[in-house]
Every structure is written in C-alpha cells, then in structure tokens.
Amino acid sequence: MVKIIFVYFAILIIASALAAITRKNLVYSLFWILLMFIHLGGLYLLLNAEFLAMVQLIVYAGAILVMFLFVIFLLNLKEEIKEAVFLHKWSSRLYGILFLLFFAFLGVWSFKNNFKGIYSIELIEKEGHTKVLGTVLFNEYLFPFLILGFILLVPLLGVGIVALRRKTNGTT
Amino acid sequence: MEPGNYIPTKYLPVIIALAFSTIFGVGGLLINKILAPKKFNPVKLMSYESGNLPSGDTRSRFFIGFFLLAILFVVFDVEVIFLYPWALAFDLISLEGFWAMLIFISLILLGYIYEIFIGALQWHKK
Amino acid sequence: MLEFLLMIIKTMIVFAIVLAHVAYTTYAERKIIGRAQARMGPMEVGPHGLLQPIADFIKIFFKEDIIPVKSEKFIFQIAPLIVLVFTMVNLTVIPFTANFVLADLNIGLLFILASASIAVYGIILAGWASNSKYSFLGGLRSASQVLSYEIALALSLAGVVLASGSLNLKDIVIAQHNTIFGIYAIPQIIGFVVFIVAAFAETNRAPFDLPEAETELVAGYLTEYSAFRYALFFLAEYVAMYIMASLCALCFLGGWTVPKFITHIFPFLHKVPGLLWFAIKVYAFIFLYIWVRATFPRYRFDQLLNIGWKVLIPAGIINLIIIAFVKKFH
Numbered sequence: 001m002v003k004i005i006f007v008y009f010a011i012l013i014i015a016s017a018l019a020a021i022t023r024k025n026l027v028y029s030l031f032w033i034l035l036m037f038i039h040l041g042g043l044y045l046l047l048n049a050e051f052l053a054m055v056q057l058i059v060y061a062g063a064i065l066v067m068f069l070f071v072i073f074l075l076n077l078k079e080e081i082k083e084a085v086f087l088h089k090w091s092s093r094l095y096g097i098l099f100l101l102f103f104a105f106l107g108v109w110s111f112k113n114n115f116k117g118i119y120s121i122e123l124i125e126k127e128g129h130t131k132v133l134g135t136v137l138f139n140e141y142l143f144p145f146l147i148l149g150f151i152l153l154v155p156l157l158g159v160g161i162v163a164l165r166r167k168t169n170g171t172t
Numbered sequence: 173m174e175p176g177n178y179i180p181t182k183y184l185p186v187i188i189a190l191a192f193s194t195i196f197g198v199g200g201l202l203i204n205k206i207l208a209p210k211k212f213n214p215v216k217l218m219s220y221e222s223g224n225l226p227s228g229d230t231r232s233r234f235f236i237g238f239f240l241l242a243i244l245f246v247v248f249d250v251e252v253i254f255l256y257p258w259a260l261a262f263d264l265i266s267l268e269g270f271w272a273m274l275i276f277i278s279l280i281l282l283g284y285i286y287e288i289f290i291g292a293l294q295w296h297k298k
Numbered sequence: 299m300l301e302f303l304l305m306i307i308k309t310m311i312v313f314a315i316v317l318a319h320v321a322y323t324t325y326a327e328r329k330i331i332g333r334a335q336a337r338m339g340p341m342e343v344g345p346h347g348l349l350q351p352i353a354d355f356i357k358i359f360f361k362e363d364i365i366p367v368k369s370e371k372f373i374f375q376i377a378p379l380i381v382l383v384f385t386m387v388n389l390t391v392i393p394f395t396a397n398f399v400l401a402d403l404n405i406g407l408l409f410i411l412a413s414a415s416i417a418v419y420g421i422i423l424a425g426w427a428s429n430s431k432y433s434f435l436g437g438l439r440s441a442s443q444v445l446s447y448e449i450a451l452a453l454s455l456a457g458v459v460l461a462s463g464s465l466n467l468k469d470i471v472i473a474q475h476n477t478i479f480g481i482y483a484i485p486q487i488i489g490f491v492v493f494i495v496a497a498f499a500e501t502n503r504a505p506f507d508l509p510e511a512e513t514e515l516v517a518g519y520l521t522e523y524s525a526f527r528y529a530l531f532f533l534a535e536y537v538a539m540y541i542m543a544s545l546c547a548l549c550f551l552g553g554w555t556v557p558k559f560i561t562h563i564f565p566f567l568h569k570v571p572g573l574l575w576f577a578i579k580v581y582a583f584i585f586l587y588i589w590v591r592a593t594f595p596r597y598r599f600d601q602l603l604n605i606g607w608k609v610l611i612p613a614g615i616i617n618l619i620i621i622a623f624v625k626k627f628h
Contacts, residue, residue, distance in 0.1 A: 182402060183401065183403070184302075184401070185400040185401035186387060188390075190387055192309060193383040193386040193387065197383065200359075201363075201526055201530075203359055204363055207359045207360050208361060208362045208363055241442050241446065241603075244607075245445045245446070249452075252453060252456065255453075256459060270626060277615060277619070281615065294600075
C-alpha cells in the first residue's frame with residue numbers, strides 16, 4: 001500500500017518537473033513547480049517527517065517560490081525562447097546522459113536499501129518530529145545553527161544596499 | 173514499524189476535505205455555467221479601466237519595492253520557522269541552546285534595525 | 299471501511315455547518331453595519347430579511363460568468379479554486395470540542411500556516427491572469443499585505459507554542475486550561491494584540507481591506523471576476539475569518555474550556571457543554587471583525603506595510619523573549 005502511494009507521489013513529481021521545464025509561458029512553469037513542491041511535502045510525510053513537510057510548504061513553496069514569481073514579474077519575462085536544438089555540443093549531450101544515468105542508479109540503489117536514522121520511528125511517533133528535531137538541532141548542531149544566523153544576515157544587507165542605491169538614484 | 177512501511181493515516185481527512193472543496197467549487201462553477209445567460213457583447217469582454225479604452229502594455233512598470241519585500245519575507249520566514257523546534261524542545265535544550273537562539277534572534281534584529289535605518293521599506297519618496 | 303464512511307459524513311457535516319455560518323455572517327454583517335449607521339439593513343426578503351443570504355446565493359448562479367478576452371484562461375479559472383481549497387482545508391484541524399476533531403494532526407498549527415502560505419498564490423495569480431493593469435497591481439499589493447502579516451502571525455503563535463509545549467491544537471487548549479489564568483490572553487497580552495491585528499490583515503478585512511475598496515484600484519485583483527468566481531473569493535474570505543476566529547479562541551481564549559478561577563466562583567458553569575463556549579468565543583471574535591469594519595477608516599498602503607513590519611514584528615519578538623525568560627528562570 002505504501003508503495004502505491006509512493007509511486008503516485010514519485011510519478012507526479014517527475015511529471016510536473018518535466019512539465020515545468022517544457023512550458024513556454026513562465027508563470028505556467030512556476031505553477032507546475034508549485035504542484036511539485038506540494039507533492040514533495042507529501043513525500044516527506046511518508047517518511048514520518050511532518051515538520052519538514054510543513055517547512056517545505058511554508059518556506060520553500062510559500063516564500064521562495066513567491067520570490068521567483070516576483071522576479072518573473074520584475075523582469076517582465078514574456079515567453080521562453082525556443083531553440084531548434086536543445087544542446088549543441090556533443091560533449092554536453094554526453095554529460096547530460098551520464099548525469100541522468102547517475103541519478104537513475106542512485107534512485108534504484110536507495111530504493112533497494114532501506115536507510116535508517118539513529119532515532120527509531122516509535123520515538124518520533126511518540127514525541128513528535130518537531131521536538132526531536134529541536135533537541136538534535138540545539139544540542140548537537142549548535143555551531144552550524146549560529147553560522148546560519150550569519151548567512152541569513154547577508155540578504156538583509158543586500159536588500160539594504162539595493163534600497164540605498166534606489167534612494168540615491170544609483171550614486172551610492 | 174519498519175522504515176518504508178509508514179502510512180500517515182491521520183492525514184486522510186485532509187485529503188477528503190481537499191476533494192470536497194474542489195468538488196464544491198467546480199460543481200458550483202458548472203451550475204453557474206448551465207444557468208447563466210450567454211450574451212456576447214465585445215464591450216463586456218474588454219478589461220476594465222474606469223471607462224477608458226484599455227491602453228498600453230499591462231506590465232510595463234513594476235515597483236522594485238515588491239521584490240525587496242519578498243526577499244525580506246524569505247529571511248524572516250526562515251527565522252520564524254527556526255523558532256518552532258526551539259519552542260517545542262525548550263525543556264530539553266541546555267542553557268547554551270537557549271542563548272544560541274537568543275543570539276540568532278539578535279543577529280536578525282541587527283539586520284532588521286539596519287533595514288529600518290536605511291529605509292528599505294519606504295513606499296513613497298520623501 | 300466503516301471509519302472511512304464515518305469520516306466522510308463528519309467532514310460533510312462540518313462543511314455544511316460552516317457554509318451555513320458563512321452565509322448568515324454576510325447577513326449579520328449587513329444588519330450590524332446598518333444599525334451602526336442608524337439604518338435597518340436588509341428587511342425585505344423574509345421576516346426581518348432572514349432569507350436574504352439564500353436569495354443572494356440563488357442569484358449568484360444566474361449571473362453571467364465573463365472571462366475577459368485578453369486573460370490567461372486556465373489560470374484565471376483556477377485561481378479562485380486555489381484560494382478556496384487551501385482555506386477550507388484548514389477546517390479539518392480545528393478541534394471544536396475535546397472529542398471532535400476531524401484530523402488530529404500533531405502539527406495542526408503549522409498546517410494552518412502552511413495552507414495560508416499557499417493560498418497567497420491564488421491572489422497573485424488572479425491578479426496576474428486578469429491581464430489588466432489594475433488587477434495586477436491590486437493582486438501584488440494584496441499579496442504583499444498578506445505576506446507581511448504572516449510573519450507577525452507566526453511570531454505570536456510561536457509565543458503560544460512556547461508556553462504550551464505542543465503544536466497539536468487540542469494539547470494547546472489542555473495546557474492552557476492548566477495554567478493559573480486559564481487563558482493565554484492574559485499573560486501574553488502583547489501576543490494577543492499582535493495576533494488580532496495580524497488576523498485582520500491576513501483575511502483582507504477592514505481596516506486593512508485596500509483591495510476591496512471601491513475607490514482604490516476599483517476592486518483590486520477581483521475586478522475582472524464575475525458571478526460564482528467572485529462569490530468563491532468572498533466565500534474563502536469569510537471561511538478565513540472563521541479560521542482566524544477559531545485559532546484565536548483556541549490559542550488565546552481557552553477553546554472549549556472555562557478558566558478555573560471562574561468555575562470556582564460559579565460552579566454551575568461546569569454543566570455548560572464545551573461546544574457552546576467555543577461558539578461564544580468564535581462569535582465574539584466575528585462580531586469584533588464586523589464592529590471594527592463599521593468603525594475605523596481604511597489604512598493607506600504604506601501605512602499598512604509600516605504597521606506590519608515596523609510595529610508588529612518587534613512586538614512579537616519582545617513577547618517571545620519575555621515568555622522565554624519567564625519559562626526558563628521560573
């Protein structure tokens with residue numbers, strides 16, 4: 001039964017990803033990416049990671065994709081230009097095929113081996129995934145968390161610089 | 173429970189609710205399509221501009237303030253999302269974890285005060 | 299199989315009750331705003347106008363559904379459905395009483411935030427798909443408003459989660475019942491006010507209802523919509539009002555419980571069923587919505603964004619830090 005649900009999610013993710021890269025109109029393409037993110041969230045639910053599913057929807061689909069949408073509006077991109085041939089050089093075609101083969105192999109290999117973390121599913125069911133994630137994050141991975149605080153400071157400074165340039169009309 | 177065998181059965185009502193709302197919306201639209209008159213009139217189908225004829229390219233200008241707001245929203249959203257695991261695991265985190273989150277919040281507050289100072293969120297030219 | 303059927307019937311009952319409430323909220327709004335303006339509101343259809351919502355509902359089906367020629371047809375038709383579906387799906391996680399909740403999710407609160415994040419897309423895509431300058435700008439403005447206040451909403455709810463220690467809405471109410479005051483609105487008064495203001499702005503209601511103002515950008519992203527599609531947007535808005543009212547009642551006002559210090563004074567209050575307390579709190583919040591709409595003038599767009607970013611976010615963070623210090627060093 002789980003396999004049926006997983007196959008549904010997997011097929012829909014791959015299909016919407018393919019639909020997203022082949023649309024001419026960019027907003028339609030973004031709409032398919034939104035569908036893909038919602039199904040990725042569903043995939044996280046199957047893995048007993050409910051907090052990650054919600055974070056996927058709130059941050060990735062709800063914030064970052066909105067930023068993408070605003071970029072499309074800002075640059076006023078009308079349509080994707082269609083070329084006659086997708087990749088020109090023989091070497092890039094070879095690299096593309098090798099890349100796809102590598103990911104197909106990874107997919108089949110992880111499908112056969114079941115990977116397990118150190119926390120058992122019973123513990124996560126009892127305590128709730130968010131609480132376990134919080135304990136692990138703030139007890140063991142404290143330093144990466146502080147580095148993340150600094151990383152989040154960078155876009156704030158970037159926005160400040162753009163706003164400053166806008167106010168002084170390009171002559172910071 | 174083996175990994176790879178977990179079905180989130182608690183989410184079934186969510187899928188039922190999704191199905192119901194979609195059926196309600198689409199059903200209402202279909203009934204509307206059947207019952208409504210269809211009188212063709214070219215004026216009705218034009219976009220509305222308070223009496224003028226629609227003019228110009230619809231998306232010629234886009235205020236960059238919207239884009240800056242979207243970037244700020246991403247940063248603050250990520251920060252708020254980190255608050256939730258910290259709030260839940262509050263009793264199990266050592267004192268260092270508590271202060272680490274306070275340092276994180278103060279870093280974001282630093283960036284936030286800088287934003288307000290620089291006036292990134294001003295919507296009209298002074 | 300039997301449980302599945304039972305779940306479908308329960309969902310249908312909840313949806314039917316909420317839709318009936320939504321229809322009569324439109325009637326209540328017109329009556330209350332009418333009285334606030336020293337007039338009577340609808341009186342024609344049925345006794346005291348009680349059948350007005352039914353008449354409106356039937357009328358909407360007979361209006362012509364105009365799709366502008368220059369619009370993007372597929373997304374124009376999908377956008378109201380996105381908003382409606384992702385607003386109504388929130389109804390499954392709300393516990394109406396101690397035993398009745400459709401989906402007892404362990405992350406109920408984040409689920410509501412997640413579906414609110416996706417419902418924003420309906421607004422932006424509706425504004426864009428109409429392919430008209432007014433609608434596009436109105437859609438962007440409305441979306442920026444919703445995004446700005448989402449952070450304030452999440453911050454005030456983070457304070458509640460910190461105090462109660464769970465994201466499950468039932469556990470939040472039970473944890474609330476066991477504190478001294480009985481409701482979280484008293485120790486977290488700042489968070490409560492932040493939540494109320496953010497709830498007003500999230501549902502695009504007065505005084506933050508710039509998209510619906512007739513004198514500004516006509517009707518914002520709704521300009522090109524007619525008949526049932528227009529009704530779908532408003533249905534979604536009223537259902538969102540009910541979701542916010544239920545969240546307020548559950549997280550800040552005690553849900554289906556009464557604070558213990560009140561039942562010490564009046565012991566007969568134990569016999570009142572929990573559902574009635576929940577309904578009273580939700581109705582009080584809806585009345586607040588309507589009352590504020592009748593009273594306050596509208597905010598300008600930059601004032602709106604200033605409140606969301608410069609006032610509510612520091613207030614939410616201060617609230618959170620106070621609660622954190624109280625909880626850690628108590």
